[in-house]
Amino acid sequence: MRPALLDAALxxxxxxxxxxxxxxxxxPRWKLVGKLLLHPVLYFALALVIGHWSVAVAWVHQAVGxxxxxxxxxxxxxxxxxxxxxxxxxxxxxxxxxxxxx
Numbered sequence: 001m002r003p004a005l006l007d008a009a010l011x012x013x014x015x016x017x018x019x020x021x022x023x024x025x026x027x028p029r030w031k032l033v034g035k036l037l038l039h040p041v042l043y044f045a046l047a048l049v050i051g052h053w054s055v056a057v058a059w060v061h062q063a064v065g066x067x068x069x070x071x072x073x074x075x076x077x078x079x080x081x082x083x084x085x086x087x088x089x090x091x092x093x094x095x096x097x098x099x100x101x102x
């Protein structure tokens with residue numbers, strides 16, 4: 001049990017750091033709270049199943065999400081770590097999601 005808790009903590013740390021940087025552009029707002037509450041639980045469960053590999057899996061998952069954010073920011077002229085216009089970012093995100101749904 002103790003190694004799984006450590007793995008979950010190590011897996012969650014980058015997500016917390018990234019949330020500290022990108023919290024203004026998470027839409028819908030409840031998603032931020034949901035991610036910060038749900039991810040540690042999922043990482044803990046994953047650690048129980050696959051052990052220390054859960055940390056690598058979690059970090060790859062978070063890197064993919066950060067990569068998407070970097071790509072989207074660059075495409076629309078934002079600085080990834082200091083999105084200058086969060087409202088525009090969210091509006092463009094909503095537009096992109098509606099485009100993908102068609």
